Amino acid sequence: GDSVTQMEGPVTLSEEAFLTINCTYTATGYPSLFWYVQYPGEGLQLLLKATKADDKGSNKGFEATYRKETTSFHLEKGSVQVSDSAVYFCALSGALLGRRALTFGSGTRLQVQP
């Protein structure tokens, strides 16, 4: 079945550091890929998405490229801020329920220190 694997956290960075959070997936066919962010005490919010191979999703300085050859969708940001501290979830819309539901990774907590 479909699955998403994320790097374990927490990831601790200093402000203005470069961020990479790795995400790889297993799925049949051509899933859509997502990054969701969960700020403390809140629900998940869509951060960015990509619906086909080689697409690059971007939002708020974050980017991720859909790499079918490596089945990856790594999240990157060139210069993190304290306000980026949150839990980040990689997800895919694949075979589960005929692409009508999302399969989530376990989440990666990011802590940015001033």
Added chain:
Amino acid sequence: DADVTQTPRNRITKTGKRIMLECSQTKGHDRMYWYRQDPGLGLRLIYYSFDVKDINKGEISDGYSVSRQAQAKFSLSLESAIPNQTALYFCATSEGGRSYEQYFGPGTRLTVT
């Protein structure tokens, strides 16, 4: 006002009690979902509904039931709560068709003692 609301936000209950978690949305979406979040496990799908007359089990539906009272309302019930149902519960909505983006409520933290 939030598009997806959940009540209560926090609940402590005892083993064996029946409890209902409620979700309301103003986005006008047909599709609604219930997930639970456990540390280190991400989110897992409990139930989903694609319209008022459509209710389906997700990955981990045992011990749960749902009711879709209206397009805007989707409730999750634990008929007889047990401690391993202690978790963070999220409601989500999405449009129909080929849109897979989901919109989440703020979550309900449930503790079963």
